[in-house]
Amino acid sequence: MTPNVLAAKEALAHLDLDEKPASVKAKSRDFFWYSPILKSRLDHLVGDFVVAPKSEAEVIEVLKTCYEHDVPVTTRGAGTGNYGQAIPLSGGCVLHMRHMNKVVDIQPGRVIVQPGAILREMDQEIIEKSGQEIRMFSSTYATATVGGFIAGGSGGVGSVRWGQLRDLGNIIRLRVVTMEAEPRVLEFTGEELHRVSHAYGTNGIITEIELPLAPAYDWVDVLVGFDDFMEGAAWAEDLGNQDGILTKLITPIDAPLPHDYFLRIKNRIRREQSVVIVMVAPHAMDAFMTFTARTKSAEIIYRSDKVTPEEKKAFGVAYEYAWNHTTLRGLRVDPSITYLQARYTQPGALEQVKLLRETFGDEVVQHLEGIRMNGKLSFAGLPVVRYTTDERLEEIVKIHEDLGIWIFNPHRYTLEEGGRQAADDRQLQFKREADPKGLLNPGKMITWDRPDFDYRTVYDYAGMRKPG
Amino acid sequence: MTPNVLAAKEALAHLDLDEKPASVKAKSRDFFWYSPILKSRLDHLVGDFVVAPKSEAEVIEVLKTCYEHDVPVTTRGAGTGNYGQAIPLSGGCVLHMRHMNKVVDIQPGRVIVQPGAILREMDQEIIEKSGQEIRMFSSTYATATVGGFIAGGSGGVGSVRWGQLRDLGNIIRLRVVTMEAEPRVLEFTGEELHRVSHAYGTNGIITEIELPLAPAYDWVDVLVGFDDFMEGAAWAEDLGNQDGILTKLITPIDAPLPHDYFLRIKNRIRREQSVVIVMVAPHAMDAFMTFTARTKSAEIIYRSDKVTPEEKKAFGVAYEYAWNHTTLRGLRVDPSITYLQARYTQPGALEQVKLLRETFGDEVVQHLEGIRMNGKLSFAGLPVVRYTTDERLEEIVKIHEDLGIWIFNPHRYTLEEGGRQAADDRQLQFKREADPKGLLNPGKMITWDRPDFDYRTVYDYAGMRKPG
Ligand SMILES: Cc1cc2nc3c(=O)[nH]c(=O)nc-3n(C[C@H](O)[C@H](O)[C@H](O)COP(=O)(O)OP(=O)(O)OC[C@H]3O[C@@H](n4cnc5c(N)ncnc54)[C@H](O)[C@@H]3O)c2cc1C
Numbered sequence: 001m002t003p004n005v006l007a008a009k010e011a012l013a014h015l016d017l018d019e020k021p022a023s024v025k026a027k028s029r030d031f032f033w034y035s036p037i038l039k040s041r042l043d044h045l046v047g048d049f050v051v052a053p054k055s056e057a058e059v060i061e062v063l064k065t066c067y068e069h070d071v072p073v074t075t076r077g078a079g080t081g082n083y084g085q086a087i088p089l090s091g092g093c094v095l096h097m098r099h100m101n102k103v104v105d106i107q108p109g110r111v112i113v114q115p116g117a118i119l120r121e122m123d124q125e126i127i128e129k130s131g132q133e134i135r136m137f138s139s140t141y142a143t144a145t146v147g148g149f150i151a152g153g154s155g156g157v158g159s160v161r162w163g164q165l166r167d168l169g170n171i172i173r174l175r176v177v178t179m180e181a182e183p184r185v186l187e188f189t190g191e192e193l194h195r196v197s198h199a200y201g202t203n204g205i206i207t208e209i210e211l212p213l214a215p216a217y218d219w220v221d222v223l224v225g226f227d228d229f230m231e232g233a234a235w236a237e238d239l240g241n242q243d244g245i246l247t248k249l250i251t252p253i254d255a256p257l258p259h260d261y262f263l264r265i266k267n268r269i270r271r272e273q274s275v276v277i278v279m280v281a282p283h284a285m286d287a288f289m290t291f292t293a294r295t296k297s298a299e300i301i302y303r304s305d306k307v308t309p310e311e312k313k314a315f316g317v318a319y320e321y322a323w324n325h326t327t328l329r330g331l332r333v334d335p336s337i338t339y340l341q342a343r344y345t346q347p348g349a350l351e352q353v354k355l356l357r358e359t360f361g362d363e364v365v366q367h368l369e370g371i372r373m374n375g376k377l378s379f380a381g382l383p384v385v386r387y388t389t390d391e392r393l394e395e396i397v398k399i400h401e402d403l404g405i406w407i408f409n410p411h412r413y414t415l416e417e418g419g420r421q422a423a424d425d426r427q428l429q430f431k432r433e434a435d436p437k438g439l440l441n442p443g444k445m446i447t448w449d450r451p452d453f454d455y456r457t458v459y460d461y462a463g464m465r466k467p468g
Numbered sequence: 469m470t471p472n473v474l475a476a477k478e479a480l481a482h483l484d485l486d487e488k489p490a491s492v493k494a495k496s497r498d499f500f501w502y503s504p505i506l507k508s509r510l511d512h513l514v515g516d517f518v519v520a521p522k523s524e525a526e527v528i529e530v531l532k533t534c535y536e537h538d539v540p541v542t543t544r545g546a547g548t549g550n551y552g553q554a555i556p557l558s559g560g561c562v563l564h565m566r567h568m569n570k571v572v573d574i575q576p577g578r579v580i581v582q583p584g585a586i587l588r589e590m591d592q593e594i595i596e597k598s599g600q601e602i603r604m605f606s607s608t609y610a611t612a613t614v615g616g617f618i619a620g621g622s623g624g625v626g627s628v629r630w631g632q633l634r635d636l637g638n639i640i641r642l643r644v645v646t647m648e649a650e651p652r653v654l655e656f657t658g659e660e661l662h663r664v665s666h667a668y669g670t671n672g673i674i675t676e677i678e679l680p681l682a683p684a685y686d687w688v689d690v691l692v693g694f695d696d697f698m699e700g701a702a703w704a705e706d707l708g709n710q711d712g713i714l715t716k717l718i719t720p721i722d723a724p725l726p727h728d729y730f731l732r733i734k735n736r737i738r739r740e741q742s743v744v745i746v747m748v749a750p751h752a753m754d755a756f757m758t759f760t761a762r763t764k765s766a767e768i769i770y771r772s773d774k775v776t777p778e779e780k781k782a783f784g785v786a787y788e789y790a791w792n793h794t795t796l797r798g799l800r801v802d803p804s805i806t807y808l809q810a811r812y813t814q815p816g817a818l819e820q821v822k823l824l825r826e827t828f829g830d831e832v833v834q835h836l837e838g839i840r841m842n843g844k845l846s847f848a849g850l851p852v853v854r855y856t857t858d859e860r861l862e863e864i865v866k867i868h869e870d871l872g873i874w875i876f877n878p879h880r881y882t883l884e885e886g887g888r889q890a891a892d893d894r895q896l897q898f899k900r901e902a903d904p905k906g907l908l909n910p911g912k913m914i915t916w917d918r919p920d921f922d923y924r925t926v927y928d929y930a931g932m933r934k935p936g
Pocket residue numbers: 030031074075076077078079080081082085086097115116137138139140143144145146147148149150151152153154155156157199200201202204205206207323324325328441
């Protein structure tokens with residue numbers, strides 16, 4: 001099966017098609033370079049052309065044409081993924097969703113949007129029109145698309161309240177186009193949502209999304225300092241389990257990361273001080289302050305409702321210090337670091353964290369993210385790792401896994417290795433139906449190519465384009 | 469200290485004052501008669517006159533006057549309490565709040581109201597004006613006042629999400645008038661709220677209330693049937709811990725109560741069928757149905773979004789089958805029953821329930837209410853008790869307590885015995901400051917009159933008026 005890229009390009013020439021090498025290269029990359037391992041493996045990869053459809057009909061046309069000519073299609077939102085999700089491993093067409101960015105309909109409790117909408121732009125429109133907002137967003141709110149978030153993200157700001165995207169109720173409906181001789185348009189709800197959500201666009205292109213909404217508030221950003229990180233983390237856990245105190249973000253970060261990486265507020269944080277970043281509903285601030293006053297060692301370093309507009313501007317927004325923005329700020333100060341994505345077990349998350357701190361000392365510094373799991377507050381982790389060698393990084397992952405901690409390994413480009421290290425049958429089944437030629441984002445679903453793969457080894461996609 | 473009722477009445481004659489025996493008697497009673505024990509002790513009690521202030525200034529005038537003449541003052545909202553909270557044990561003035569019923573101000577996330585507002589009336593005004601609603605209400609929504617709910621209630625519909633009134637954040641501010649020669653007006657927030665919330669009006673009169681709001685939805689009422697009660701209860705617990713599925717009420721009720729007591733829907737429930745009553749946000753119905761389909765034995769008996777207007781009207785509203793409305797419907801069918809108020813421990817609530825069912829068989833039939841406790845779904849219980857004698861009722865209470873279950877004994881009229889069976893120092897301290905003569909709702913706070921009281925015995929207020 002040899003792709004006929006030329007024929008596909010000719011057939012699609014009447015669409016918004018881009019083949020300028022510089023921009024095709026730019027549109028073939030994402031934030032995979034957070035990982036030194038992915039950086040060394042994926043840095044040379046580039047698609048053959050970019051096409052940006054303006055409607056579902058154009059999506060269908062692109063898929064039909066590429067199917068006919070055996071051309072791989074890798075969908076692109078904004079390319080902010082960290083797992084190389086949006087990188088075309090075998091070249092071909094980059095399907096750029098940016099024109100499909102409309103808010104289609106807003107109702108009480110729900111919204112229908114197109115996948116290429118930037119999270120913050122669409123949310124602002126929803127807030128203005130209805131006083132509601134989306135339940136959760138990745139910290140790349142300002143740049144990422146909602147389609148990329150659904151297909152390549154997991155959760156983020158808001159997960160402290162609502163859990164993650166995968167939890168029932170956090171996505172209402174997805175509309176999907178298949179990659180066949182005659183592409184079909186399917187609507188998924190309920191159990192079927194999981195077929196294509198977080199599937200990296202390997203088995204269908206999402207063309208419409210229905211999401212639940214929550215009430216919009218003018219969230220107050222707060223930074224709380226602790227001399228003892230574990231004390232701060234315990235406080236954070238308690239806070240997240242306060243049923244009457246509405247919060248949207250709870251992020252404990254160990255010293256010296258806040259002082260060293262948060263340049264905009266560095267002078268207000270002592271180097272040995274850990275912080276918890278919080279977003280609190282304005283009408284919960286009284287209760288929040290009452291709760292906080294009960295912990296003598298908690299120091300309010302910053303609260304956005306009590307500063308001058310200049311101070312607020314200098315600080316920015318709390319969520320851009322959290323999730324993978326913590327890592328981003330770190331990388332700017334020290335490009336040699338990298339990170340992990342962990343999920344601690346519940347109950348017992350903080351015991352695991354304590355043990356990890358003792359085990360690794362400065363080599364792995366804790367950055368936790370409160371997420372709701374089966375009712376209770378639990379923690380994900382995006383610890384900062386002082387990278388030395390690939391071998392040591394793998395060893396660090398192994399030590400975590402041996403403690404029973406899930407690692408969603410951000411140094412792998414496949415769904416399975418970045419996920420639960422097992423085949424997802426629903427996604428695989430649907431790929432059989434929807435992408436019989438295996439042209440959608442090839443190489444990202446191991447079980448499609450190598451059902452017998454042994455997860456103790458590292459996957460190496462045979463179809464990947466060679467450098468040079 | 470002999471009250472001079474006559475002098476007080478004369479001084480207050482220019483206010484809305486009522487001394488017609490029939491209406492004074494009606495305004496001196498509440499729903500204490502749910503308890504055969506309270507019924508036999510409190511049935512004869514009646515105040516001397518009723519005064520209904522139109523403003524805070526009039527409240528101050530009443531309190532100042534009654535203070536001067538040593539006349540007890542018992543505040544009344546709508547008199548729907550079940551603990552005899554609103555019954556004047558030593559006669560005197562019944563302070564009826566019904567005129568002070570305005571919604572003062574609505575903001576995003578918060579509302580300011582007067583205490584005499586009926587919960588449903590004020591909520592409808594808030595919904596219409598802002599698309600928001602109060603977080604929680606007692607199932608007496610249609611009749612009870614917000615002041616009575618704060619001063620005499622605990623939680624209810626909405627507690628499955630927000631916990632109970634006592635949890636930080638569920639009350640923002642209370643404005644309170646003291647009972648002194650010169651009554652003071654105080655504003656309480658934070659830790660101080662607890663001084664007067666759930667204090668039965670024993671240490672101050674609430675004249676203004678600020679509460680948090682949640683988004684208003686057109687909640688869908690659902691009845692789910694189970695052949696096995698414990699299976700239904702486990703399903704209910706799981707449902708309440710689904711982070712992405714927004715619910716407002718989760719009420720498991722054991723057979724045969726639903727069939728026997730829910731006359732409006734009796735013909736759709738088999739006698740051996742248990743039910744779980746649920747209120748679900750409309751935009752969560754898809755996820756709810758997906759979740760429910762995973763439990764083969766769950767049968768959807770009723771859902772308000774799929775019936776005719778006539779069927780909906782016949783059914784009424786879900787919350788009027790829950791909380792103490794379950795008991796009310798039972799009492800209408802079988803006036804010999806009574807009930808308890810229990811709080812099971814978490815984790816382990818359902819094991820306790822299982823044990824209770826085995827221990828008591830038909831004598832104590834389970835009615836659970838999902839409430840959020842420290843993040844997780846937990847259960848309160850309002851089991852229906854087939855009453856035989858006072859002694860057996862006390863024994864049943866004792867068996868619960870021996871299992872480590874909290875009983876908020878609804879067969880007692882004091883704060884302590886209906887609560888945690890211990891002095892509440894913050895309430896007592898504040899009574900010392902705010903009601904030095906002990907004239908507010910006398911006899912309801914044991915520690916005021918008898919600091920040395922032994923909670924293994926039953927309290928008998930020495931100042932209670934004798935029958936006849
Ligand atoms: C600084 C930083 C912070 C981050 N914080 C978070 C966070 O808090 N939470 C989180 O979950 N992630 C986070 N991420 C990862 C990433 O930002 C999110 O996953 C983001 O939502 C991806 O959106 P995107 O538009 O950039 O998607 P892309 O990177 O363009 O695409 C992601 C994946 O989705 C596929 N895809 C895109 N659109 C479609 C479509 N319409 N149909 C089918 N498949 C499609 C792509 O093929 C790709 O596999 C962060 C990344 C960075 C760099």
